[in-house]
Structures are given as structure tokens and as C-alpha cells.
Amino acid sequence: SGGGDPATVGSLLATIATSLTEALRILMFADKRQWGPDEFEQIRALEEALDDAKKDFQEMAPLVHGQFYYQNDRTTISLLELRKLLEKFTFHSQNFKDWARQGGPINPIWARETGQLKQELHRAQCRAARRIFAAEQEGSRCLGAFQVHRQQKRNEAERQRRQRARSELPPWQQQHEQAVEDEAARQRGEPPQTAAAHSLCRSTSLEALVPVCNAVGRFERLGEHDAAFVCDFCDGFIVWPDLQRLPSARTPPKVVVFPPLAIANHVAPEPGEWQAHILCPYCDEYTYLDQGEDSEEDVKYAQDEKGFTSLEKFREHLEWYHTALPVPAI
Numbered sequence: 001s002g003g004g005d006p007a008t009v010g011s012l013l014a015t016i017a018t019s020l021t022e023a024l025r026i027l028m029f030a031d032k033r034q035w036g037p038d039e040f041e042q043i044r045a046l047e048e049a050l051d052d053a054k055k056d057f058q059e060m061a062p063l064v065h066g067q068f069y070y071q072n073d074r075t076t077i078s079l080l081e082l083r084k085l086l087e088k089f090t091f092h093s094q095n096f097k098d099w100a101r102q103g104g105p106i107n108p109i110w111a112r113e114t115g116q117l118k119q120e121l122h123r124a125q126c127r128a129a130r131r132i133f134a135a136e137q138e139g140s141r142c143l144g145a146f147q148v149h150r151q152q153k154r155n156e157a158e159r160q161r162r163q164r165a166r167s168e169l170p171p172w173q174q175q176h177e178q179a180v181e182d183e184a185a186r187q188r189g190e191p192p193q194t195a196a197a198h199s200l201c202r203s204t205s206l207e208a209l210v211p212v213c214n215a216v217g218r219f220e221r222l223g224e225h226d227a228a229f230v231c232d233f234c235d236g237f238i239v240w241p242d243l244q245r246l247p248s249a250r251t252p253p254k255v256v257v258f259p260p261l262a263i264a265n266h267v268a269p270e271p272g273e274w275q276a277h278i279l280c281p282y283c284d285e286y287t288y289l290d291q292g293e294d295s296e297e298d299v300k301y302a303q304d305e306k307g308f309t310s311l312e313k314f315r316e317h318l319e320w321y322h323t324a325l326p327v328p329a330i
Contacts (some may be wrong), residue, residue, distance in 0.1 A: 009128050010071025012082040013057060016089050020050045023093040026100050030097065038108040045111040049118035056122055060129040061141060070129065078128040085124055086116060123232045126216075130233040134268065141267060141279065144216035144233035148264035149281075151212045209260035217263070229259060234268035236276025238311055257315050267307045277307030278314040282322045 024046040027039065061067035066265060095110055130143040166174065172194040222239060229238045238259075266276040308314040 007074070007079055007083070007257065008071060009073040009075075009078055012079065012086055013053070013071070013125070016082070016086050017050065017053055019086070019089040019093045020046060020053070024050065026096045030100060031126055036105065038111070039106050042111045042114070043110075045114040045118075049114050049121070052118055053121055053125075056125045060125055063147070064129050064132040070132065073128065073132055075128065075131050075135075078124075078131055081124050081127065085117075086119055088120070092117060105213065118247070123235075126232040130268070141265060142231060142234040142276065143264045144231040145218055145264055148209055148212050148260060152206075152209055152264055154261070155208055201286050206258050206260040207293045209264065213263045219259075229263055231263075231266065231268075231276060234266075234276060235274075236266060236269045237274055238262050238266055238276050238278070240311060257311055257318070260312055262314065265307075270306070271307075275310055277309055278311065279307040280314065280317055280322075282318070 019170040024043065026260060027043050027046065030039075032039070040074075057070075058067075061070040064073075092110070092113060095107070099106055126144070133146070137146075140146075166177070169177070213229070216233060217229055220228050220230055222237075227240045230236070231238075240257075240259075261281075262278055265279045265281050267279060269276055271319050316326040
């Protein structure tokens with residue numbers, strides 16, 4: 001909690017929004033007769049920052065029990081981060097007040113600074129929401145991972161629904177749809193015999209999760225050869241040791257781990273660590289036969305509730321325990 005601090009996540013976000021609005025108002029009412037592209041770019045950057053901040057606020061609230069809960073949160077570290085960010089926005093806004101008094105062309109660097117502050121505010125809102133989520137979901141997926149995993153479940157449910165609907169069609173209609181899919185496959189340069197499976201899974205495979213992955217984090221180069229996904233919600237890194245081996249399609253786990261699989265199952269780093277941990281989604285789905293002294297029984301795979309400490313350890317686990325099993329769409 002925030003102790004005796006009267007501020008809340010909502011009040012600090014509102015003050016930041018006011019700072020952006022004031023800066024935007026200064027430019028909107030300025031004399032535009034001598035303006036060049038830099039001034040108009042600055043207006044666009046401020047409008048985008050304000051719109052994105054409002055959009056984030058609206059999207060975070062449903063993830064943590066609604067707007068009232070989110071805007072009244074007083075988690076100490078969230079308030080500290082937002083207060084520091086407010087200082088940056090206040091200083092940034094002062095630039096435009098000074099510019100309005102002094103006149104002359106606007107500093108083109110300010111538009112880039114607006115964009116940087118927009119990203120910082122986005123990540124601060126993500127982290128604030130994640131802390132609320134984590135307080136009730138101890139040991140589970142990060143809020144960013146939760147969103148990817150939830151979307152995957154929705155995709156899988158839709159795939160199964162369409163599969164059931166298709167199986168109920170008359171044989172002649174199934175054949176007609178197969179012919180249409182085969183022709184579409186030929187247009188894509190694919191073998192017709194793979195068209196049915198390809199069409200059925202096309203929008204529900206791991207590849208379909210790429211947009212939501214991009215919405216909860218970003219990919220970065222790490223050194224000369226490595227690639228990393230950085231989650232906006234927990235700042236955790238998921239590292240692929242060789243950028244050239246980062247897959248563009250789902251591949252067997254003994255080779256590489258396709259990004260959406262890792263992103264959908266990551267856990268926030270432990271204090272003092274920077275790499276996100278990764279839970280194995282298959283351990284909860286499968287059991288193995290334990291041949292004890294007296295009887296045989298099905299036993300679930302056991303995994304540390306904090307997950308694997310790196311992508312490489314997760315990959316080794318998949319290779320050792322799960323490659324002989326049919327891999328479910330998780």
C-alpha cells in the first residue's frame with residue numbers, strides 16, 4: 001500500500017494527462033503562420049501520447065477487476081514510478097510554455113522526447129497493472145503472459161468449434177469445401193493434400209498469437225547474435241541465444257522454442273534477476289505412468305512453481321520430457 005500518501009495510480013495518471021493536455025493546448029492556440037513540419041509533428045506526437053495513455057488506462061482496468069480497483073491502487077512502487085514520470089512530463093510541458101513566450105522554431109528533439117515519454121508511460125501502466133494482478137496470482141504467469149495464454153485458449157476453442165461444425169456438414173458439402181481449400185492452397189503454392197489441416201489451424205496456431213505478443217512486449221537485439229523479448233508488464237527478458245535460429249514458424253521443441261510458446265508461459269523475474277522464468281504448459285496437461293512397488297498410477301509431471309530460469313533450461317526440459325508426446329496447442 002501507499003501508507004499515508006493520498007496519491008493513487010489514477011490521480012497521478014490524471015495529472016500526467018493534464019500536463020500533456022496543457023502542452024497540446026499551447027500548440028493548438030499558437031500562431032501557425034510561420035510553422036514548419038516540426039511544429040505539426042510535435043502536435044501529432046502529443047496527441048498520440050495522450051490518446052495512448054487513455055487507451056492504456058481503459059485496457060488495464062478490466063485486467064485487474066475494473067477501473068475503480070485500478071485507479072485507486074496505491075502500491076508503493078507504482079506510485080513512486082508514476083511520480084518520477086510525472087516530473088519528467090512536467091519538465092517536458094514547461095518546454096512548450098517557454099517556447100510560446102520566446103517564439104521561434106520549435107526544437108525538433110522534443111517530438112522524439114514525447115515519443116520516449118509515451119513509451120515510458122505505457123510500460124509504467126503495464127507494470128502497475130501487473131503488480132495488482134501478481135498480488136492475487138502469486139507464482140503464476142505474468143499479466144503479459146496471461147493475455148497471450150488467454151488469447152491462445154480462445155483461438156483453440158474457436159478451432160474446435162469450427163472443426164465440430166465442419167464434421168456435421170453433409171459429405172457433399174465437406175467435399176466442396178475441401179475443393180475450395182485445395183484451390184486456395186494451390187494459389188499459395190502449397191500442396192493441396194495439406195490444405196485442410198493448414199486451413200483449419202491457420203488462424204489458431206501459435207503464429208496467430210504474434211500480434212498479441214507484440215502488444216505485451218517487444219523484441220530487441222541483445223549483443224551481436226542474440227535476440228530477446230522484453231515484456232512491458234514485468235520487464236523480464238526471454239533470450240534466444242542465436243538470432244539466426246529464432247524460428248518464424250512453429251518448430252519441434254528440440255530445435256528451438258517458438259516465441260509465442262515462451263511468451264504465453266513466462267513468469268516475472270525474481271527480485272534481482274533480469275530473465276523471465278518460464279512455466280511448462282505441458283506438465284499440467286500430461287501424466288506419466290509411475291510403476292511403484294505395489295501398483296501403477298498416473299502421476300503429473302512435477303515442475304518448480306517458479307518456472308525454469310531461462311529459455312535454454314525450458315528447452316532442455318521439453319526435449320527431455322515432452323518430445324515423445326503429441327504436443328498440444330498451448
